[in-house]
Each structure stands twice: as structure tokens, then as C-alpha cells.
Amino acid sequence: MSSVIPLLxxxxxxxxxxxxxxxxxxxxxFFIDLMRLNxxxxxxxNRGLEGGVLLLTVALLVPLADGQLTFERLTxxxxxxxxxxxxxxxxxxxxxxxxxxxxxxxxxSIIPGILIGVMVSVFFxxxxxxxxxxxxxxxxxxxxxxxx
Numbered sequence: 791m792s793s794v795i796p797l798l799x800x801x802x803x804x805x806x807x808x809x810x811x812x813x814x815x816x817x818x819x820f821f822i823d824l825m826r827l828n829x830x831x832x833x834x835x836n837r838g839l840e841g842g843v844l845l846l847t848v849a850l851l852v853p854l855a856d857g858q859l860t861f862e863r864l865t866x867x868x869x870x871x872x873x874x875x876x877x878x879x880x881x882x883x884x885x886x887x888x889x890x891x892x893x894x895x896x897x898x899s900i901i902p903g904i905l906i907g908v909m910v911s912v913f914f915x916x917x918x919x920x921x922x923x924x925x926x927x928x929x930x931x932x933x934x935x936x937x938x
Contacts, residue, residue, distance in 0.1 A: 793823055800905065807913035812905065839891075839923070883924065890926030893933075900929060 797820040804813035822830060853859040859867075867873040894901065904925045911917030 794820070797823065803909055807909045809909050809912040809919050811919040812909065812912075886927030886931065887923045888927070889930040890923045890928075893930040894923075894926050900926065904929065 797816050801813055801816035801820065804810075804816055819834075822828070822834075854864075868877070901922075904922050907925055908917065908919050908922055912919050
């Protein structure tokens with residue numbers, strides 16, 4: 791029951807800051823805990839990120855399937871300056887995400903700070919709550935640069 795207060799606090803703050811994704815996630819974890827289905831936590835923790843990334847990737851591939859993005863447009867896009875920058879951005883994003891996952895694995899105490907930062911960004915700056923792993927990656931980079 792010691793997990794109830796932090797989860798409720800995250801849920802309340804998420805609702806107040808209009809961070810629907812974080813609020814829904816807190817509610818789901820709270821419900822699983824309340825129903826004493828804690829045996830699923832390791833599975834969710836180990837495979838949840840993969841499932842989320844899978845759904846995000848599926849959503850990003852829909853324009854290919856529904857004809858919004860033809861082969862000709864795809865080729866032209868990849869060869870444009872913005873397309874080349876997108877490839878570089880993809881490389882950097884994947885690298886930062888890997889660094890974020892490593893940092894969270896060795897230092898899970900940073901998670902509250904990341905969640906607070908995401909909530910502040912969503913509420914004050916119109917951020918989107920899909921980047922906690924990227925935020926951890928940026929944290930890893932900042933830690934390497936600023937904390938020696």
C-alpha cells in the first residue's frame with residue numbers, strides 16, 4: 791500500500807496539468823496494484839516499453855499503408871535536406887533513448903525528476919508526453935557533460 795500515495799499524487803498532478811497520457815498510465819498502474827495483480831509488474835516493466843514503441847511505430851507507418859506517402863514522395867523526402875536531417879535525428883534519437891534506458895536501469899531514482907519535467911513541459915510549454923525515455927537520454931548526456 792506504500793505505492794498508493796505516490797501513484798495518486800502522479801495521477802492528480804497529471805490531471806491538473808492536463809497530461810492525459812501520464813494520468814492514464816498512473817491510473818492503470820494504480821488499478822493493477824489495487825486489484826493485487828502485482829505479479830504482472832515485471833512483465834509490464836520488461837515488455838511494456840516494447841509494446842508502446844511497437845504501437846508508436848505502427849502509427850508512424852500508417853501513412854505508407856494508406857497511400858499518404860508514396861514511394862516517389864518517400865524517395866524525394868529522404869534525398870531532401872530535411873530528409874537527411876530526419877535520418878540524423880533518428881540516429882541521435884535512438885542513441886539518446888538507449889542511453890536513457892541504461893541510465894534508468896542503473897539509477898531509477900531519476901524517474902520522478904523526469905516525470906516532473908515532462909509534466910512541466912506538457913503544462914507550460916505544450917510538450918507531448920511521449921518522451922520520458924528520451925528525457926532520460928538527455929539527462930544522461932547532461933550528466934556526462936556537467937557532472938564529472
